[in-house]
Amino acid sequence: ALTLALCASTVFAGALEEIQKRGKLRVGMEPGYMPFELVNQKGEIIGFDVDMAKRMAAAMEVELELVSTAWDGIIPALLTDKFDIIMSGMTLTQQRNMSINFAEPYIVIGQTLLVAKQLEGTITSYKDLNDAKYKIGSKLGTTGEQAAKRMIPNATYISYETEQEGVLELVNGKIDAFVYDLPYNAIAIGQRGDDKMYHVDTPFTYEPLAWAVRKGDHDFLNWLNHFLFQVKNDGTYDKIYHKWFVD
Numbered sequence: 001a002l003t004l005a006l007c008a009s010t011v012f013a014g015a016l017e018e019i020q021k022r023g024k025l026r027v028g029m030e031p032g033y034m035p036f037e038l039v040n041q042k043g044e045i046i047g048f049d050v051d052m053a054k055r056m057a058a059a060m061e062v063e064l065e066l067v068s069t070a071w072d073g074i075i076p077a078l079l080t081d082k083f084d085i086i087m088s089g090m091t092l093t094q095q096r097n098m099s100i101n102f103a104e105p106y107i108v109i110g111q112t113l114l115v116a117k118q119l120e121g122t123i124t125s126y127k128d129l130n131d132a133k134y135k136i137g138s139k140l141g142t143t144g145e146q147a148a149k150r151m152i153p154n155a156t157y158i159s160y161e162t163e164q165e166g167v168l169e170l171v172n173g174k175i176d177a178f179v180y181d182l183p184y185n186a187i188a189i190g191q192r193g194d195d196k197m198y199h200v201d202t203p204f205t206y207e208p209l210a211w212a213v214r215k216g217d218h219d220f221l222n223w224l225n226h227f228l229f230q231v232k233n234d235g236t237y238d239k240i241y242h243k244w245f246v247d
């Protein structure tokens with residue numbers, strides 16, 4: 001029993017200790033999800049999560065490294081130590097929480113619909129789309145995909161690799177509706193204009209977004225939750241929020 005306990009503590013010091021030793025915080029994210037992480041014209045990753053990650057690294061007094069990772073592999077990448085934390089607009093779901101730990105949620109969002117313009121008046125809720133004659137899309141491995149399949153089961157569901165592709169398919173008339181997180185949809189329609197689509201912007205799911213770390217790392221979780229409490233109350237969070245969200 002003693003040997004086992006020793007092994008466990010040598011193998012797993014906790015990410016916070018590793019970060020300090022390394023002098024660098026490694027954050028896993030998948031850019032393309034506005035306004036949380038996106039790539040600007042200079043090719044830099046920017047967004048709400050990025051600004052928060054910068055504050056986090058500063059508070060730890062370490063450097064920051066953003067590790068761009070495909071969404072469907074982001075949890076395995078965390079588990080195999082490709083980075084220390086996922087800060088990528090990830091919804092805290094009970095299913096994901098079986099394999100990873102989450103800090104307290106930093107924002108709550110929900111699924112909304114971008115719908116083809118010609119259906120205006122016909123589709124006013126996700127329930128109206130629940131018919132085999134409708135084609136709906138979302139992004140692979142997201143809560144949008146889960147919601148589409150679970151709550152609109154009779155529609156034909158099409159999965160896309162990127163958010164951008166899904167919206168483009170809607171604009172091109174290939175699908176009737178795109179199911180995705182409210183902040184993304186709000187920005188997408190703002191950018192593409194409303195001549196091809198409209199936004200049914202009442203969220204029909206409840207989704208807390210939270211930072212994720214490897215299981216059992218209480219030290220790191222404790223640090224993260226107190227960091228969040230601090231920035232939520234000292235004006236830092238509000239400043240970043242107002243920079244990225246139009247309200």
Ligand code: ARG
Pocket residue numbers: 029030031032033037071088089090091092141142143144181
């Ligand atoms: N909130 C949704 C989810 O957890 C979508 C997040 C997508 N994030 C990203 N960086 N691409 O499934």
